[in-house]
Amino acid sequence: MAAVRLQDVAARAGVSQATASRVLNGSTRIPGEGVADRVRAAARELGYKPNAQAQALARASTGLLGLIVHDIADPYFSSIVRGVQTAARTARKQVLLASTDRDFDIERESVSTFISHRADAIVLAGSRQSGDLDRALEAEFDYYRANGGRVVVIGQPLAFGSAVEPENHCASGQLADALAEAGHTQFAVIGGPGNIRTAVDRRNGFVEALSRRGLTTMVEVSGPFTRDGGYAAARRLAAALQLRPDSGATPVCVFAVTDVMAIGAIAAWREMGLVVPRDVCVAGFDDIPTLRDHTPSLTTVVLPLEAIGAQAVQLALHSGSDDLRERVPGQVVLRDSTRLP
Amino acid sequence: MAAVRLQDVAARAGVSQATASRVLNGSTRIPGEGVADRVRAAARELGYKPNAQAQALARASTGLLGLIVHDIADPYFSSIVRGVQTAARTARKQVLLASTDRDFDIERESVSTFISHRADAIVLAGSRQSGDLDRALEAEFDYYRANGGRVVVIGQPLAFGSAVEPENHCASGQLADALAEAGHTQFAVIGGPGNIRTAVDRRNGFVEALSRRGLTTMVEVSGPFTRDGGYAAARRLAAALQLRPDSGATPVCVFAVTDVMAIGAIAAWREMGLVVPRDVCVAGFDDIPTLRDHTPSLTTVVLPLEAIGAQAVQLALHSGSDDLRERVPGQVVLRDSTRLP
């Protein structure tokens, strides 16, 4: 049994294929009521389903939205994807998903494949190298944009394309201020990869706000943007600061540039017998959903993750060749993990 | 600037379109070296990218894999999706993702859309109503399968299609046994929706294993398959059992049919001043990644979530019209949340 085609519907309704097409999909010029009804009835009886591939070929657009994330299992990204999904559904777009495992080769391949599939837009979530963008990737995007494709990035402003930009630098500064005003005097940082813009911005925003108050970080360590990256970095940090359980000393306040890293850090310290916030304090960034049930509750900068995903879809759907930029502020929330005695 | 077509490549290489097609995509009968090289060079110089839509129309398959989950932000599903992504990538398939928000209407629409896009296979993750499957959904699938589409479900065996089935009933029984052998004597259950097969199987497996030992649950409550569902159910359970902080009584052991619900339950109890496992014990199911950094550590049944996603892809890619069934055992792991004094 072959799939029923538009032609089958047309034959059954006793009209031409063009007419059937118009009543079933065409917007303007809907044929006379009687005809339209006959066509719709025929389509229903036959169980007609338009072939999206054929429609895409005949029309300009595919209705496909390409979405690329570093790791779909990371709560930061899965929250964003949720927002994208919801917005895409109301816009009647289908989402083509790629999770790159933080591998830039895979990322580039994904872009290439999405272009082959003629996605109407490509959303790139997760920051990239700052400075010189991968040459090959840029070439892909140039080609894509030249052919009418829209690209929007979440997290880093590229030299081209639209962007949804969390105010990482500014919000990190506000976090530093809030912490200092809460009485913290000693700071340290667990940063991310040096070629990831988001990591760098957050670290800089924090450190610069501190220096404005005449404060300096005692130590800085860094690692991959993952739970394990935070875990490993935290061990090095503990060694550097010679942290001891219940030493009685004023706890150092550590800024982990990501909630996920902060959680890894807390796990590492717990294994060493260190208690947060008694022996060491820590703040994160993002406000991933997981935090809700984490102990101790984590001080962080709240980012509206789902809304960010939805906004990316809005920018992606925006007709017009101009590139848009949407800034998203973060909100500092102090919780148990930075509570002073 | 229009996208470069195969014809452009052929012209530049001085060969026919058929030849260009064969060297660039066709498998058998690769033309002579010289010709092939010229075509490849032309394709590279022009930046040719095959139009996947056109290829899909001309060939039989689209290379698309439709994946439907209840909620992409739920760690259970995002872990599975990660496994699907990885397997799909190695199989060179693209993933079309739909997150339904646990709405069966949206689920049906997603299936319908995936069929329109002529996905080669559709993977449905998340259990459905047991018994009478949504009539409309079934009709969609019948049509789809009749046209060569493969469907594979994760979690529930449908009347048709392939399936990756965690051994919910059996593993829950093993969990009950392990708990009883650890010394627990009083039990309760936080179950899921009555029309969700997975929830029912897990509850039954647990309760039946208990009864084999002459034990009965003291109370059973249930709620939606979510963190908040577990939270609300836990409050009702606490009221029913009249749980009090530090009462000194032997803690009741509660089986929440999902880790996500168990985490919500612990949060509810914590707010009531109840301490796990001192005042109440709890075990979950799934072993979502989040558990790794949860306090207290949660007793659960480990399911290889990513592997399950990967297996679903294998079944989806399996050529042949026969339906396959893959059973996945769970492994009980006892942790702090059920530790007796």
Add this chain to the structure above:
DNA sequence: CTGAAAGCGCTTACAG
């Protein structure tokens, strides 16, 4: 080994 031509299932000017 290579090419001319038909066909995949739709949409959309262009006529009537």
Add this chain to the structure above:
DNA sequence: CTGAAAGCGCTTACAG
């Protein structure tokens, strides 16, 4: 308002 026909960009028997 409706239809005949061309075209979207590929693949693939069928000939040569």
